[in-house]
Amino acid sequence: MMYTTQTFKEAYKTKNTIDFSKTQTVMQIIQTVQEKGDQALFDYAKQFDGADITELEIPQSVIKEAYDTLDADLRAALEESRDNITVYQESIKWQQSPAGELYQKIHPLNKVGIYVPGGKASYPSTVLMTAVLANVAGVKETIVVTPPQKTAINQATLAACYICGVTHVYQVGGAQAVAALTYGTETIPRVDKIVGPGNQYVALAKKLVYGDVGIDSIAGPSEIVVVVDETANNEWVAIDLLAQAEHDELARTFLVCDNEEKLAAIEAELLVQKAKQSRITVIEESLKNNHFPILTNGKEENIEVVNLIAGEHVSIQTKDAEDYVDAIQTAGAIFIGEYSPEAIGDYVAGPSHVLPTGGNARFANGLSVNDFLRPNSVLNLKKETFQKMAPAGMLIATEESLQAHHDSLAVRMGDGQ
Incomplete structure (x- = not known):
């Protein structure tokens, strides 16, 4: 189905980031972890993950071995990503203001918990896009939690933890991991802030414990808005859309164009490229229910639609792409031109890929080094x-x-x- 600007505005609704039907279940998990501590985590690992584990913490020797035995090219890629992220985050880090009668002092948080998903895929990039930021901020302890596996935690994820100097890694996932980081158990320490994306149970748990602990955001399904004109490369745009759709069945893709022939051509190319993808089942479900091709009446409507969606990722692939930057006021991150695809931001460019979803870019920003800093005012009159x-x-x-x-x-x- 192809939308016009008007029909899209009438039909489009921002989906709830949270599935509140799970509230009672998540509240019960949180309460059980508070009451039973480590034992609850072992029980939930078996119940939810099918993993019969005997230790929560991954030994540092295992993490080091994962790094040492990782494919050399992949190891180098992870280290290159770390270096790029470090350079960018240092460039935007808050600086101490000069002392005077009224000024700010900036302090890093003491302990940060990082949730790294581990269900449908492994995400070493999430370690990089969170732990490196904490390191640049000067956080004293970074603690990673990731769901236990029936065999072993993904090697690249553990290697990324080593590369980032993560203090502790625990094999615990879901709402129970959020509860453990918030309130502490015999093994897992209580942290000051929890960051990182997760499933619906993780998102709801973060919402429920906020106030007892800091959080970055409530993550929902991933999304991208791609704005194109007649100069865009059909194949490249189609693959960019598929790169978002392959995340999961709920991922949302928006294609915005003021040329009906061009819009139809990219939609046709989407079908061609889809057939080549390994995650085609996930992609088909995503495109079937959450793909929006939108025909506008020019640049002004393009901007209106983009700001209405307030998307996690906004990719502008037009001849005048740079002209959009100041006009787009609601976006998690903006990718300008055909050589700034969203995927480069996912892995190696420097800004974090932990970004607001579900329209939250109206009021929220992507994760940065400054989210791990705590400024306080000083009055010395x-x-x-x-x-x-x-x-x-x-x-x-x-x-x-x-x-x-x-x-x-x-x-x-x-x-x-």
């Missing part, structure tokens, strides 16, 4: 500055009927008013 500010504060305190607040200021004015 001189007498003259205080005496200039205090009268206004005294009046406001009186309006709010807070006598002691008024007096705390007045006594320093020296006149007892």
Whole structure:
């Protein structure tokens, strides 16, 4: 089905990031982990993952062996990605402001928990796109949790943990992993913040424990918005869309164009390229239910549609792609031109691939080094500055009927008013 801008606006609804029907189940898991600690984690590993494990922590020797025996080219690729991420994150890291009467001090968090998915696929890139940021921030302990497997944790994931200097790796997944990181168990320490994507149970658990622990975001299905014109390469665009659709059946793809013939040509190419993919079953389900080809009436409508969707990834493959940057106000990340495909951002460019989904780019940003920093204000006023500010504060305190607040200021004015 092809949409116009108007029919898309009428039909489009942002899907809930959270499946609230799972709330009672997740609450029960959280409570059980609080009550039973490690034993609950062992029980859930067997129940949910079919893994009969005897230890929660992966020994450092096993992590080192995974690194040492990993294919040399893959190891080098992971290290190159780490280096690129480090350079970019250092370039955007908050800097301490100069000391004065009013300024900020910036401190890294002490302990961060990183959730690395391990169900339908392995994601060493998620280790890189989270742990490297924590390292650049100066976080003292980085703790990775990833679902246990019937055989062993993915070698590349463990190697990535070694490359990033992760402090501890625990084989625990799902809502129970979030609960363990939030409240601590006999083995797993309580952390200050939990980051990283996961399934619906993980997302809902993060939402429920927020406040007892910090979180990055509530991750939903992945999504991409691709804007094209008559100059776009049909094959490249089609594969870019498939790269998003192959994540899972709920992944959403949007193709935006003001040329009906071009839109139809890319849709046809999508079918050709789809047949070549190994994850074709997942892709077909995603495209069947969550693919939106949108015919607009020009650049202005392109921008309107992009800002309405507020997509996780926005790829602009037009002759005037750079002109879109300032106009797009709601996007997790923007990929400009045909040589900036979303996949390069997933792995090696430098910005984190942990991005807001489900329209959350309206108010949220992608994960960065600064999410692992905690700024606090410092007030160090001189007498003259205080005496200039205090009268206004005294009046406001009186309006709010807070006598002691008024007096705390007045006594320093020296006149007892």
